[in-house]
Amino acid sequence: MMHLLWDIRVSLDLFLGGLGVGAFLVGVILYYIDAKVYDTFVKKSFVIAPLLVIAGLLLLLTELGRPLNVIKTIYAINPTSFMSIGIFLQSAFVAVALLIAFKVLTSGVESLCSKIIYAGAILAGLVGLYHGFLLSGIAKEPWNNAIPVIFFVSSILSGSSLMLLLNLESLEGLIARFKLPIIINMILTLELAAVFAWVYNLALTTASSKHAYEVLMGSFGIEFWGLSILVGLIIPMVLLTLVILGKTSLKIVAIPTFATMVLGSFFLKNLVVYLGQAV
Protein backbone atom coordinates (compact mmCIF):
# COMPACT_ATOMS: atom_id res chain seq x y z
CA MET A 1 0.00 0.00 0.00
CA MET A 2 1.29 3.43 -0.95
CA HIS A 3 1.75 5.75 2.00
CA LEU A 4 -0.23 8.85 1.10
CA LEU A 5 -0.05 12.21 2.79
CA TRP A 6 -2.74 13.63 0.53
CA ASP A 7 -5.58 11.31 -0.40
CA ILE A 8 -8.42 11.50 -2.92
CA ARG A 9 -9.91 14.55 -1.16
CA VAL A 10 -7.07 16.69 -2.50
CA SER A 11 -7.58 15.32 -6.04
CA LEU A 12 -11.31 15.95 -5.69
CA ASP A 13 -10.69 19.51 -4.52
CA LEU A 14 -8.48 20.19 -7.53
CA PHE A 15 -11.00 18.51 -9.83
CA LEU A 16 -14.12 20.19 -8.45
CA GLY A 17 -12.34 23.54 -8.19
CA GLY A 18 -11.26 23.16 -11.80
CA LEU A 19 -14.80 22.26 -12.89
CA GLY A 20 -16.07 25.39 -11.14
CA VAL A 21 -13.44 27.62 -12.73
CA GLY A 22 -14.09 26.14 -16.20
CA ALA A 23 -17.85 26.45 -15.81
CA PHE A 24 -17.52 30.06 -14.69
CA LEU A 25 -15.25 31.00 -17.58
CA VAL A 26 -17.60 29.46 -20.16
CA GLY A 27 -20.40 31.46 -18.57
CA VAL A 28 -18.30 34.62 -18.86
CA ILE A 29 -17.52 34.01 -22.55
CA LEU A 30 -21.18 33.45 -23.44
CA TYR A 31 -22.22 36.41 -21.30
CA TYR A 32 -19.95 38.73 -23.27
CA ILE A 33 -20.93 37.19 -26.62
CA ASP A 34 -24.65 37.46 -26.09
CA ALA A 35 -26.10 37.45 -22.61
CA LYS A 36 -29.70 37.45 -23.88
CA VAL A 37 -29.39 34.54 -26.28
CA TYR A 38 -27.46 32.36 -23.83
CA ASP A 39 -29.39 33.46 -20.78
CA THR A 40 -30.12 29.95 -19.38
CA PHE A 41 -26.61 28.67 -20.07
CA VAL A 42 -24.99 31.69 -18.41
CA LYS A 43 -27.33 31.47 -15.46
CA LYS A 44 -26.56 27.79 -14.85
CA SER A 45 -22.80 28.41 -15.16
CA PHE A 46 -22.78 31.24 -12.66
CA VAL A 47 -24.87 29.33 -10.14
CA ILE A 48 -23.01 26.04 -10.38
CA ALA A 49 -19.45 27.46 -10.44
CA PRO A 50 -19.18 28.66 -6.80
CA LEU A 51 -20.97 25.56 -5.53
CA LEU A 52 -18.38 23.29 -7.14
CA VAL A 53 -15.45 25.31 -5.80
CA ILE A 54 -16.98 25.38 -2.31
CA ALA A 55 -17.61 21.60 -2.41
CA GLY A 56 -13.93 21.08 -3.26
CA LEU A 57 -12.77 23.39 -0.49
CA LEU A 58 -14.96 21.65 2.09
CA LEU A 59 -13.43 18.32 1.10
CA LEU A 60 -9.99 19.86 1.46
CA LEU A 61 -10.82 21.15 4.93
CA THR A 62 -11.58 17.59 6.08
CA GLU A 63 -8.08 16.63 4.93
CA LEU A 64 -6.39 19.19 7.18
CA GLY A 65 -5.18 18.23 10.64
CA ARG A 66 -6.31 21.56 12.12
CA PRO A 67 -9.02 22.98 9.85
CA LEU A 68 -10.00 25.68 12.34
CA ASN A 69 -6.54 27.20 12.09
CA VAL A 70 -7.27 28.09 8.45
CA ILE A 71 -8.55 31.41 9.77
CA LYS A 72 -4.97 32.23 10.82
CA THR A 73 -3.82 32.14 7.20
CA ILE A 74 -5.42 35.58 6.90
CA TYR A 75 -2.71 37.25 8.96
CA ALA A 76 0.13 34.69 8.98
CA ILE A 77 0.94 35.17 5.29
CA ASN A 78 3.92 33.46 3.70
CA PRO A 79 4.68 35.15 0.38
CA THR A 80 6.82 32.21 -0.80
CA SER A 81 3.97 29.73 -0.35
CA PHE A 82 1.53 29.30 -3.24
CA MET A 83 -1.01 27.89 -0.80
CA SER A 84 -0.87 31.04 1.31
CA ILE A 85 -1.62 33.21 -1.72
CA GLY A 86 -4.09 30.71 -3.17
CA ILE A 87 -6.22 30.87 -0.03
CA PHE A 88 -6.81 34.59 -0.70
CA LEU A 89 -7.46 34.03 -4.39
CA GLN A 90 -9.95 31.23 -3.78
CA SER A 91 -11.74 33.20 -1.06
CA ALA A 92 -11.98 36.26 -3.30
CA PHE A 93 -13.24 34.16 -6.21
CA VAL A 94 -15.83 32.37 -4.08
CA ALA A 95 -17.05 35.71 -2.70
CA VAL A 96 -17.39 37.30 -6.15
CA ALA A 97 -18.88 34.16 -7.70
CA LEU A 98 -21.43 33.85 -4.86
CA LEU A 99 -22.42 37.47 -5.33
CA ILE A 100 -22.90 36.90 -9.06
CA ALA A 101 -24.88 33.70 -8.40
CA PHE A 102 -27.09 35.54 -5.91
CA LYS A 103 -27.78 38.36 -8.40
CA VAL A 104 -28.49 35.90 -11.19
CA LEU A 105 -30.92 33.95 -9.04
CA THR A 106 -32.72 36.97 -7.65
CA SER A 107 -32.74 39.43 -10.57
CA GLY A 108 -31.64 37.45 -13.62
CA VAL A 109 -28.60 37.62 -15.91
CA GLU A 110 -29.49 41.06 -17.26
CA SER A 111 -29.02 42.59 -13.81
CA LEU A 112 -25.31 41.70 -13.79
CA CYS A 113 -22.73 44.41 -14.14
CA SER A 114 -20.00 43.60 -16.61
CA LYS A 115 -17.27 44.94 -14.28
CA ILE A 116 -17.98 42.32 -11.65
CA ILE A 117 -18.08 39.59 -14.30
CA TYR A 118 -14.69 40.82 -15.47
CA ALA A 119 -13.30 40.72 -11.93
CA GLY A 120 -14.75 37.22 -11.52
CA ALA A 121 -13.14 36.09 -14.78
CA ILE A 122 -9.71 37.33 -13.74
CA LEU A 123 -10.02 35.63 -10.36
CA ALA A 124 -11.28 32.41 -11.98
CA GLY A 125 -8.25 32.38 -14.29
CA LEU A 126 -5.87 32.94 -11.38
CA VAL A 127 -7.53 30.23 -9.29
CA GLY A 128 -7.37 27.84 -12.25
CA LEU A 129 -3.64 28.45 -12.55
CA TYR A 130 -3.14 28.35 -8.79
CA HIS A 131 -4.38 24.74 -8.60
CA GLY A 132 -1.38 23.68 -10.66
CA PHE A 133 1.07 26.07 -8.98
CA LEU A 134 0.07 24.65 -5.61
CA LEU A 135 1.62 21.34 -6.63
CA SER A 136 4.51 22.71 -8.66
CA GLY A 137 5.54 24.93 -5.70
CA ILE A 138 6.19 21.80 -3.65
CA ALA A 139 8.84 20.80 -6.19
CA LYS A 140 8.39 17.07 -6.40
CA GLU A 141 9.60 15.75 -9.73
CA PRO A 142 6.16 14.90 -11.18
CA TRP A 143 4.82 18.25 -9.99
CA ASN A 144 7.04 20.28 -12.29
CA ASN A 145 6.31 23.51 -14.14
CA ALA A 146 4.17 21.85 -16.79
CA ILE A 147 1.49 21.10 -14.19
CA PRO A 148 -0.09 24.60 -14.00
CA VAL A 149 -0.72 24.55 -17.77
CA ILE A 150 -1.99 20.97 -17.74
CA PHE A 151 -4.34 21.64 -14.82
CA PHE A 152 -5.60 24.92 -16.23
CA VAL A 153 -6.43 23.52 -19.66
CA SER A 154 -7.94 20.43 -18.06
CA SER A 155 -10.16 22.65 -15.91
CA ILE A 156 -11.36 24.61 -18.94
CA LEU A 157 -12.12 21.37 -20.80
CA SER A 158 -13.93 19.70 -17.91
CA GLY A 159 -15.85 22.80 -16.81
CA SER A 160 -17.08 23.58 -20.32
CA SER A 161 -17.93 19.91 -20.91
CA LEU A 162 -19.99 19.80 -17.74
CA MET A 163 -21.88 22.92 -18.76
CA LEU A 164 -22.50 21.56 -22.27
CA LEU A 165 -23.87 18.38 -20.72
CA LEU A 166 -26.21 20.48 -18.62
CA ASN A 167 -27.29 22.56 -21.64
CA LEU A 168 -27.76 19.96 -24.35
CA GLU A 169 -30.80 21.87 -25.60
CA SER A 170 -28.66 24.84 -26.67
CA LEU A 171 -26.07 22.66 -28.40
CA GLU A 172 -27.39 23.16 -31.92
CA GLY A 173 -27.26 26.93 -31.68
CA LEU A 174 -23.72 26.77 -30.33
CA ILE A 175 -22.54 24.44 -33.09
CA ALA A 176 -24.06 26.61 -35.79
CA ARG A 177 -22.44 29.74 -34.41
CA PHE A 178 -19.07 28.58 -33.16
CA LYS A 179 -17.90 25.43 -34.93
CA LEU A 180 -17.71 23.87 -31.48
CA PRO A 181 -16.05 20.54 -32.43
CA ILE A 182 -13.11 22.35 -34.03
CA ILE A 183 -12.57 24.64 -31.05
CA ILE A 184 -12.74 21.77 -28.55
CA ASN A 185 -10.40 19.62 -30.62
CA MET A 186 -7.88 22.47 -30.66
CA ILE A 187 -8.00 22.70 -26.86
CA LEU A 188 -7.73 18.90 -26.58
CA THR A 189 -4.64 19.04 -28.80
CA LEU A 190 -3.13 21.75 -26.60
CA GLU A 191 -3.75 19.56 -23.53
CA LEU A 192 -2.16 16.55 -25.22
CA ALA A 193 0.87 18.64 -26.14
CA ALA A 194 1.20 19.91 -22.55
CA VAL A 195 0.92 16.35 -21.16
CA PHE A 196 3.59 15.10 -23.53
CA ALA A 197 5.87 18.01 -22.67
CA TRP A 198 5.48 16.98 -19.03
CA VAL A 199 6.24 13.33 -19.71
CA TYR A 200 9.17 14.23 -21.96
CA ASN A 201 10.58 16.42 -19.22
CA LEU A 202 10.25 13.63 -16.68
CA ALA A 203 11.95 11.15 -18.96
CA LEU A 204 14.91 13.30 -19.88
CA THR A 205 16.03 15.41 -16.94
CA THR A 206 17.42 14.37 -13.53
CA ALA A 207 17.86 10.87 -12.17
CA SER A 208 14.88 11.37 -9.85
CA SER A 209 12.63 12.62 -12.63
CA LYS A 210 13.63 9.61 -14.72
CA HIS A 211 12.59 7.45 -11.79
CA ALA A 212 9.24 9.30 -11.71
CA TYR A 213 8.87 8.58 -15.42
CA GLU A 214 9.47 4.87 -14.83
CA VAL A 215 6.86 4.78 -12.06
CA LEU A 216 4.41 6.64 -14.31
CA MET A 217 4.89 4.17 -17.14
CA GLY A 218 5.01 1.18 -14.79
CA SER A 219 2.66 1.20 -11.81
CA PHE A 220 0.55 4.08 -13.16
CA GLY A 221 0.51 2.93 -16.81
CA ILE A 222 -3.19 2.09 -16.92
CA GLU A 223 -4.24 5.32 -15.19
CA PHE A 224 -2.05 7.33 -17.54
CA TRP A 225 -2.52 5.71 -20.95
CA GLY A 226 -5.97 4.23 -20.38
CA LEU A 227 -7.89 6.66 -18.20
CA SER A 228 -6.16 10.00 -18.65
CA ILE A 229 -5.04 9.89 -22.28
CA LEU A 230 -7.42 7.46 -23.98
CA VAL A 231 -10.63 8.18 -22.08
CA GLY A 232 -10.01 11.84 -21.30
CA LEU A 233 -8.40 13.07 -24.49
CA ILE A 234 -8.28 10.60 -27.40
CA ILE A 235 -11.85 9.26 -27.32
CA PRO A 236 -13.45 12.74 -27.28
CA MET A 237 -10.99 13.87 -29.93
CA VAL A 238 -11.90 10.94 -32.21
CA LEU A 239 -15.63 11.46 -31.68
CA LEU A 240 -15.33 15.17 -32.48
CA THR A 241 -13.22 14.39 -35.55
CA LEU A 242 -16.02 12.13 -36.79
CA VAL A 243 -18.39 15.05 -36.31
CA ILE A 244 -16.04 17.40 -38.22
CA LEU A 245 -15.79 14.86 -41.05
CA GLY A 246 -19.56 14.69 -41.21
CA LYS A 247 -19.70 10.99 -40.23
CA THR A 248 -21.99 11.67 -37.30
CA SER A 249 -23.67 14.59 -35.58
CA LEU A 250 -22.54 16.29 -32.38
CA LYS A 251 -26.02 15.69 -30.96
CA ILE A 252 -25.50 11.94 -31.16
CA VAL A 253 -22.02 11.86 -29.60
CA ALA A 254 -22.43 14.81 -27.22
CA ILE A 255 -23.03 12.83 -24.04
CA PRO A 256 -20.11 10.33 -24.39
CA THR A 257 -17.78 13.08 -25.62
CA PHE A 258 -18.39 15.53 -22.80
CA ALA A 259 -18.75 12.86 -20.12
CA THR A 260 -15.37 11.30 -20.98
CA MET A 261 -13.79 14.76 -20.91
CA VAL A 262 -15.10 15.38 -17.40
CA LEU A 263 -13.98 11.94 -16.21
CA GLY A 264 -10.60 12.28 -17.93
CA SER A 265 -9.92 15.52 -16.09
CA PHE A 266 -10.48 13.78 -12.75
CA PHE A 267 -8.33 10.79 -13.72
CA LEU A 268 -5.46 13.01 -14.89
CA LYS A 269 -5.46 15.24 -11.81
CA ASN A 270 -5.79 12.26 -9.48
CA LEU A 271 -2.90 10.54 -11.26
CA VAL A 272 -0.65 13.58 -10.91
CA VAL A 273 -1.48 14.01 -7.19
CA TYR A 274 -0.74 10.33 -6.49
CA LEU A 275 2.37 10.08 -8.68
CA GLY A 276 3.97 13.03 -6.88
CA GLN A 277 3.62 11.18 -3.61
CA ALA A 278 4.67 7.79 -4.94
CA VAL A 279 8.17 8.89 -5.94
Add this chain to the structure above:
Amino acid sequence: MAKKYGMIIDLHRCVGCGACDLACKSENNTPDGIDWASHKIETYGVFPKVTYTHTPTLCNHCEDAPCVRVCPTQAMHKNEDGMVVHDPSLCIGCKSCMLADPYGVIFFNKEHAFLDYVTDDSSIVKGGTFSKKELSDKAKAPFPNFNAARGAGGYEAIRRKGAVEKCTFCNHRVTQGLAPACVVACPADARIFGDLNDEKSQISTTLRAHKPTVLLPEKGTKPKVFYIRSYN
Protein backbone atom coordinates in the same frame (compact mmCIF):
# COMPACT_ATOMS: atom_id res chain seq x y z
CA MET B 1 26.86 38.62 14.59
CA ALA B 2 23.75 36.45 14.73
CA LYS B 3 24.34 32.82 15.53
CA LYS B 4 23.95 30.08 12.96
CA TYR B 5 23.72 26.70 14.60
CA GLY B 6 24.76 23.50 12.90
CA MET B 7 25.84 19.99 13.78
CA ILE B 8 28.60 17.65 12.74
CA ILE B 9 28.26 13.89 12.93
CA ASP B 10 31.62 12.12 12.88
CA LEU B 11 30.93 8.79 11.21
CA HIS B 12 34.25 7.28 12.35
CA ARG B 13 33.34 7.91 15.95
CA CYS B 14 29.68 6.87 15.72
CA VAL B 15 29.25 3.31 17.01
CA GLY B 16 25.63 3.02 15.90
CA CYS B 17 24.33 2.48 19.44
CA GLY B 18 21.21 4.59 18.97
CA ALA B 19 21.72 6.56 22.21
CA CYS B 20 20.96 9.74 20.25
CA ASP B 21 17.62 8.32 19.06
CA LEU B 22 16.68 7.37 22.61
CA ALA B 23 17.88 10.62 24.17
CA CYS B 24 15.70 12.55 21.72
CA LYS B 25 12.69 10.37 22.50
CA SER B 26 13.08 10.92 26.19
CA GLU B 27 13.89 14.63 25.96
CA ASN B 28 11.10 15.47 23.55
CA ASN B 29 8.70 12.65 24.46
CA THR B 30 7.99 11.74 20.87
CA PRO B 31 5.39 8.98 20.58
CA ASP B 32 5.61 5.69 18.68
CA GLY B 33 6.27 6.16 14.98
CA ILE B 34 7.56 9.72 15.40
CA ASP B 35 11.35 9.79 15.47
CA TRP B 36 12.93 13.21 15.32
CA ALA B 37 16.34 11.59 15.67
CA SER B 38 16.73 8.44 13.65
CA HIS B 39 19.24 6.60 11.48
CA LYS B 40 19.46 4.80 8.20
CA ILE B 41 21.27 1.55 7.68
CA GLU B 42 22.46 0.51 4.26
CA THR B 43 24.25 -2.58 3.07
CA TYR B 44 25.96 -2.54 -0.32
CA GLY B 45 27.89 -4.92 -2.50
CA VAL B 46 27.98 -8.64 -3.10
CA PHE B 47 29.33 -11.14 -0.58
CA PRO B 48 32.18 -11.27 0.42
CA LYS B 49 32.74 -7.60 -0.47
CA VAL B 50 29.90 -6.12 1.52
CA THR B 51 29.83 -2.63 3.03
CA TYR B 52 27.58 -1.59 5.87
CA THR B 53 26.81 2.01 6.76
CA HIS B 54 24.94 3.45 9.71
CA THR B 55 24.02 7.12 9.29
CA PRO B 56 22.28 9.02 12.09
CA THR B 57 19.63 11.38 10.70
CA LEU B 58 17.65 14.37 11.93
CA CYS B 59 16.26 17.60 10.52
CA ASN B 60 19.10 19.31 8.66
CA HIS B 61 17.89 22.81 9.56
CA CYS B 62 18.51 23.66 5.91
CA GLU B 63 19.54 27.19 5.04
CA ASP B 64 17.34 27.07 1.97
CA ALA B 65 14.55 25.05 3.57
CA PRO B 66 11.76 23.93 1.22
CA CYS B 67 9.52 23.13 4.21
CA VAL B 68 9.68 26.79 5.23
CA ARG B 69 9.09 27.99 1.66
CA VAL B 70 5.83 26.08 1.19
CA CYS B 71 4.24 26.50 4.63
CA PRO B 72 1.10 28.62 4.13
CA THR B 73 1.07 30.06 7.64
CA GLN B 74 4.73 30.46 8.57
CA ALA B 75 4.16 27.77 11.20
CA MET B 76 7.37 26.23 9.87
CA HIS B 77 9.87 29.07 10.04
CA LYS B 78 13.47 30.01 10.68
CA ASN B 79 14.35 31.57 13.98
CA GLU B 80 17.01 34.21 14.53
CA ASP B 81 19.63 31.51 15.21
CA GLY B 82 19.11 29.90 11.80
CA MET B 83 17.21 26.94 13.21
CA VAL B 84 14.13 25.70 11.38
CA VAL B 85 11.42 25.57 14.03
CA HIS B 86 7.68 25.01 14.09
CA ASP B 87 4.84 26.87 15.75
CA PRO B 88 1.99 24.39 16.23
CA SER B 89 -0.47 27.16 17.08
CA LEU B 90 -0.25 28.34 13.46
CA CYS B 91 -0.09 24.92 11.79
CA ILE B 92 -3.15 23.93 9.74
CA GLY B 93 -1.88 20.37 9.30
CA CYS B 94 -1.81 20.58 5.50
CA LYS B 95 1.32 18.41 5.29
CA SER B 96 2.78 20.50 2.45
CA CYS B 97 6.03 20.76 4.41
CA MET B 98 6.26 16.97 4.62
CA LEU B 99 5.83 16.70 0.87
CA ALA B 100 8.42 19.40 0.23
CA ASP B 101 11.03 18.08 2.68
CA PRO B 102 13.29 15.75 0.69
CA TYR B 103 14.71 14.15 3.84
CA GLY B 104 11.49 12.70 5.28
CA VAL B 105 12.15 14.08 8.76
CA ILE B 106 8.80 15.79 9.40
CA PHE B 107 6.04 13.77 11.04
CA PHE B 108 2.30 14.26 11.24
CA ASN B 109 0.82 13.89 14.70
CA LYS B 110 -2.45 12.25 13.78
CA GLU B 111 -3.39 11.15 17.28
CA HIS B 112 -3.20 12.60 20.74
CA ALA B 113 0.11 11.15 21.85
CA PHE B 114 0.03 9.14 25.09
CA LEU B 115 -3.68 9.88 25.54
CA ASP B 116 -4.05 6.42 27.05
CA TYR B 117 -1.96 7.57 30.02
CA VAL B 118 -4.60 10.17 30.79
CA THR B 119 -7.71 8.17 30.04
CA ASP B 120 -7.01 4.43 30.34
CA ASP B 121 -8.30 3.18 33.70
CA SER B 122 -8.08 -0.52 32.90
CA SER B 123 -5.54 -2.55 34.88
CA ILE B 124 -2.19 -3.15 33.18
CA VAL B 125 -1.85 -6.73 34.48
CA LYS B 126 -4.86 -9.02 34.20
CA GLY B 127 -6.49 -9.27 37.60
CA GLY B 128 -4.36 -6.43 38.96
CA THR B 129 -5.46 -2.93 39.83
CA PHE B 130 -2.77 -0.61 38.55
CA SER B 131 -3.71 1.36 35.42
CA LYS B 132 -1.86 3.71 33.05
CA LYS B 133 -3.94 6.60 34.30
CA GLU B 134 -3.08 5.75 37.90
CA LEU B 135 0.61 5.69 36.99
CA SER B 136 0.54 9.14 35.46
CA ASP B 137 -1.65 10.52 38.26
CA LYS B 138 0.70 9.17 40.93
CA ALA B 139 3.81 10.37 39.12
CA LYS B 140 2.14 13.78 38.61
CA ALA B 141 3.16 13.54 34.95
CA PRO B 142 0.70 12.98 32.11
CA PHE B 143 2.82 10.12 30.76
CA PRO B 144 6.06 8.36 31.73
CA ASN B 145 8.57 10.45 29.78
CA PHE B 146 6.82 13.78 30.25
CA ASN B 147 9.43 16.52 30.26
CA ALA B 148 8.26 19.55 32.20
CA ALA B 149 11.48 21.42 31.35
CA ARG B 150 10.60 21.23 27.68
CA GLY B 151 7.20 22.65 28.52
CA ALA B 152 8.69 25.69 30.20
CA GLY B 153 9.43 28.75 28.10
CA GLY B 154 6.71 28.58 25.50
CA TYR B 155 7.31 25.10 24.05
CA GLU B 156 4.57 22.51 24.04
CA ALA B 157 5.48 19.67 26.41
CA ILE B 158 2.45 17.75 25.22
CA ARG B 159 1.95 18.12 21.53
CA ARG B 160 -1.65 17.80 20.50
CA LYS B 161 -2.87 16.05 17.36
CA GLY B 162 -3.37 17.53 13.92
CA ALA B 163 -0.05 19.33 13.51
CA VAL B 164 3.31 18.27 12.20
CA GLU B 165 6.51 18.10 14.22
CA LYS B 166 10.21 17.56 13.79
CA CYS B 167 13.62 18.02 15.44
CA THR B 168 14.14 21.50 16.87
CA PHE B 169 17.89 21.10 17.54
CA CYS B 170 16.62 21.09 21.15
CA ASN B 171 16.06 24.81 20.86
CA HIS B 172 14.60 24.83 24.40
CA ARG B 173 17.96 23.56 25.74
CA VAL B 174 20.15 25.65 23.46
CA THR B 175 18.54 28.88 24.69
CA GLN B 176 19.55 27.79 28.22
CA GLY B 177 23.17 27.36 27.10
CA LEU B 178 22.90 23.56 26.96
CA ALA B 179 23.70 21.29 24.03
CA PRO B 180 20.97 19.24 22.29
CA ALA B 181 20.06 16.02 24.14
CA CYS B 182 21.46 13.78 21.37
CA VAL B 183 24.85 15.52 21.58
CA VAL B 184 25.05 15.07 25.35
CA ALA B 185 23.93 11.42 25.19
CA CYS B 186 26.40 10.30 22.51
CA PRO B 187 28.90 7.99 24.30
CA ALA B 188 31.43 8.32 21.46
CA ASP B 189 31.39 12.12 21.22
CA ALA B 190 30.44 11.72 17.59
CA ARG B 191 28.27 14.84 17.55
CA ILE B 192 29.55 18.41 17.59
CA PHE B 193 27.01 21.19 17.88
CA GLY B 194 27.75 24.87 17.70
CA ASP B 195 27.74 28.24 16.01
CA LEU B 196 28.91 28.15 12.39
CA ASN B 197 29.35 31.92 12.41
CA ASP B 198 31.95 31.69 15.17
CA GLU B 199 35.24 30.89 13.45
CA LYS B 200 36.77 29.67 16.68
CA SER B 201 33.96 27.30 17.65
CA GLN B 202 34.69 23.58 17.65
CA ILE B 203 32.23 23.03 14.83
CA SER B 204 33.94 25.61 12.61
CA THR B 205 37.48 24.34 13.26
CA THR B 206 36.39 20.72 12.70
CA LEU B 207 34.69 21.64 9.45
CA ARG B 208 37.90 23.29 8.29
CA ALA B 209 39.95 20.23 9.22
CA HIS B 210 37.74 17.68 7.46
CA LYS B 211 35.92 17.72 4.17
CA PRO B 212 32.27 17.48 5.19
CA THR B 213 29.45 15.91 3.20
CA VAL B 214 25.72 16.51 3.49
CA LEU B 215 22.74 14.36 2.60
CA LEU B 216 21.15 14.89 -0.84
CA PRO B 217 23.36 17.85 -1.86
CA GLU B 218 21.69 17.80 -5.29
CA LYS B 219 18.46 19.07 -3.70
CA GLY B 220 20.14 22.43 -3.09
CA THR B 221 18.74 22.83 0.43
CA LYS B 222 22.11 23.68 2.04
CA PRO B 223 21.81 21.40 5.07
CA LYS B 224 23.44 22.40 8.35
CA VAL B 225 23.96 18.83 9.54
CA PHE B 226 27.37 17.78 8.23
CA TYR B 227 28.92 14.34 8.11
CA ILE B 228 32.67 13.93 8.35
CA ARG B 229 34.99 10.98 7.85
CA SER B 230 32.52 8.92 5.88
CA TYR B 231 33.03 5.19 5.31
CA ASN B 232 34.26 5.38 1.73
